[in-house]
Amino acid sequence: PTGNIGIIGWYVPPWLAAKYPDITNWENLNKYADMFKTSESGDAGQFLGSDPSFVQFDEAIVKNLDLDFEVVFAGGEAASIEAFRKAEENKEPLIGYFYEPQWFMSEVPLVKVALPPYEEGCQDNEEEVACDYPNTELKKIVATEWSTSDSTAVDLVKNFQWTNEDQNLVAKYISADGMSPEEAAAKWIEENPDKVEAWLGA
Template identity: 45%
Template sequence: MTGTRITDSRRTTIAATALAVGALLVALSGCGAADMTKQSSPFAAAKGAKSVTLSVQSWVGAQANVAVATYLLEHEMDYRVDTVQVDEIPAWDALSQGRVDAILEDWGHADQEKRYVEEKKTITAGGDLGVTGHIGWFVPKYWADAHPDVTDWKNLNKYAGQLRTAESGGKGQLMDGSPSYVTNDKALVKNLKLNFDVVFAGSEAAQITQIQQFAKARKPFLTYWYEPQWLFNEVPMKEVALPAYTAKCGDKGIEDPKSVDCAYPSTPLQKYFNTEFTRTGGDAATFLKNFRWTKDDQNKVSAMIASQGLTADEAAERWVKQNPDIWKKWLPGRK
């Protein structure tokens, strides 16, 4: 959920959804690289303790990854897990410096990958998560069914009046999540000459609440949204076709985000590890490299956390008990 992440491939979704994954949540949001010094897990001081530190991205799908990984590391492999919540780009700095051992869901940051993986070699690619992410603009299915042409961006200005809100200043509203998301949306509105204003809900959780309220009242809305996302099961939506994504547009966007005039790409989500952790992390490093599941698996756990009121640990435990045939293959020495 970022324009960096998006042009590189996705959104920076800051979810207000609570994550009760490990024993400790350390808030690092807003810390710059200059503020970060190398720091191992607080559990590492315990004699004989095996510890792992995982970065927790703030959207619920990423929280689901960490919840399940944490549960299995603690209950099946006798590790103690420390979790660190940090914004998307600073997470790369934290990983490089050894403040965290692994990021389990990255939506694509070519600039960070070049800097840390290719040049500094302080971060090592950890493999495919098994989930493909996609960002786009969406409208509710009930509205698209009544107005099929709204799913083509060229017709959006025709419907701007119906999408006007008190916050959009006389224009149609394009709802985004948090102001801290780095997205292409303002550039797209300008470059495609759309009579819309980007309005931020404040967080992923606030955006979900707003979508649910619109849907309950059967009101039209246009929102920046992404897959995988459990909310599609509750509020069916249709994507608005933006100008097709091309590598040329993506490369142009990396150099000058304000010039973007095409859709967001689909991105196979990736894991990244601190390079030293790949050498010294033992079974934990092997397990996290093997960790690979589907969009449906992630959405099941996400829905338990965000919609059904379970803690992350409770959701992970339920999924683990229901899916031993999947996770047992992740354990070292298993196939």
């Protein structure tokens, strides 16, 4: 494993979770539904979907958990990021689909809403989904021949471990701060010597 966990789920901006701590449990969402109403969601609260082509079961989850929300699609990642950014800056209510690792989490650390826990098979029938998305452990894959060679890089790859937060930060350096990948890597290495030494077996 790389140390990264792929996470998909429902998120709210930090200010909202701080002001209404129980909003991070799906069982309390209906009492806040009116807060999320928009012209696009009508009489229901708006749930901001991302891109309909993404892996998502949000409409089924809303229906099967009997939540008073309407899924409105942002249209893509950039639109979702901008919506969450504005929601945090302007202290506006927003709940929507997001995922990590993702560089934006280093700018605005969105807070995940707890849905009913994922269990094997709970998403087999797309129309009946009423559970959270599964977490995915990201793994390393290398050629067998190379892994048994005497290359000094083999141990580096074997020892490599970092967190979603580490990856989010390096990705932010590149995507938001305009650094080259080499500059971003150098900055992170300078700030995390202990982790790098562990990778190198130092």
